[in-house]
Amino acid sequence: MTYVVERTFRTLDSRFGRLWSAHEAYLHALSARGTLIGGGPWDGEGGEILLIDAPDEISLHRALRPDPLVRESLVAQSRIRSWNVAYGRPGFTGGTAQSPPPAAAALTPHERRIAHLVLAGHTNKDIAGRLGVSCRAVEQHLTRTYRKLSIQRRAQLAPALGAALPTALAPAPQREQLTA
Template sequence: MRYIISRAFQDDPRLHRLRPAHRAYWRRLMHQDVLLGGGVWEDGRREVLVVKAQDRAAVHQLLGADPYTQERLALDVMVQGMDDLLGAEERAECAIPAAGGAEPAGRLSAHELRVARMMLDGLTNRQIAEHFMVSPRAVEQHITRIYRKLSISRRAQLAVALRGERLLAS
């Protein structure tokens, strides 16, 4: 099963010192096909990771071996199963209704939702393009619209945004 991990870290000088070990740990897991994707923002004080694990206990084991966790730098940790997020279409269509217009600004079209699901499944832009028999550029344009509608800027933020959470601080 795939899991989304969202974490916030203390504003601590140890973050910078431990960053190489943190990255090496997750890079090793990426090569083992455990880490499927991720990204950081707010100067490295927040991150979202997409991992493959048997269960939540295994996810917590992965987190426990991370140098940031061992140094107790995580302030807030959220672990969510991706199947929980995308189990039903109405859950995945996390619309923020807008007044008027054929398609509200926060709502993904059915096709955009299919593209978003493929992104969450770990497919590359080229693989998505091949599936729909379109150019990779067409897929990039769909992804740009998805990001704009959900007010995100990275693939790693997609699952949380579909869940209706805001990733960036106000």
């Protein structure tokens, strides 16, 4: 499940500037593990929005707990929502689960993960680096995904899954360190 985490920070605290680079290193580590799938600034420079892939809320909180800004109590507010990327609709956690379309249900978890990254605007090379696989492996997964969904190209993926990722949640190009 993908979660949207909106956080605002206590930026006036003297520790904030000192811990920011450690926070960015933490985000890079989450991204390398495939847990952080997107993000960027939110609420000006006083916050951030993160798209986190976690099996459940407990795992989500376990993933967020080691963040240096969390450990030092520099997160002023945090709002967590579930985000069903396959349908493009936000919903508060604890809501009823929707079953995926029959074709999308045939996808393996790895194919779904790659499809979600494609919908988020990542290139095959970005996806390969994020997941620690070759570009060719990503291409093969996408080819199988297209075959299962009876489509022929990347542009048909969102309609085949009934999805549209809003531009507000697409990875922010000016903050590549959060989406790399």
